[in-house]
Amino acid sequence: MLAKIPQYENLEVQICQVEHLPFSGATFDFVCTYSFLHHLHEPRVALKEMIRVLKPNGVLYVDLEPHAKYWANLKEISETAGVTITPLVEREINATINIASQVSNQYAIKDSVFDTAEYSKSITGGFGAMDLEKSLEDLGLGAIKVNLDWFMGQGGVHGIVSMHLATPVGLVILH
Secondary structure, three states, X not given: OHHHOOOOOOOOOOOOOHHHOOOOOOOEEXXXXXXXXXXXXXXXXXXXXXXXXXXXXXXXXXXXXXXXXXXXXXXXXXXXXXXXOOHHHHXXXXXOOOHHHHHHHHHOOOHHHHHHHOHHHHOOOOEOHHHHHXXXXXXXXXXXXXXXXXXXXXXXXXXXXXXXXXXXXXXXXXO
């Protein structure tokens, strides 16, 4: 992924562990993470460190993390006998609930290895809005806005090319 970062004169890439960021406290106005926290066994430790390096009134932006309620609903649909599952819902179940077996088949990676690598998604079932908000509050973050929207089709779209592919899917927001 580092090879994909555009080269700019004013951009410096740091390779470090998120649990021990090599920056002084209150260094940054903005800290951003994209599709990252669900790979961690202890996302709270990473969040604490991200908040530590934020300046007062700084912004922590976290995006594309699995929505626990959405995933739970898909799992329930997939396990309910006699339910007619549309192609879109089937694709979404395969792209979320059944992704470990797909990765295993495609890349010869054991399901258990995939599940460990996607810990907060595969093992704990994603993030709940109230739990995430409480964690951020406990860690001392000020004004918090948690918006855990996930739309039907996103599981099969977000990792492909871009969100423009979501247009024909339609938008179903689950809160």
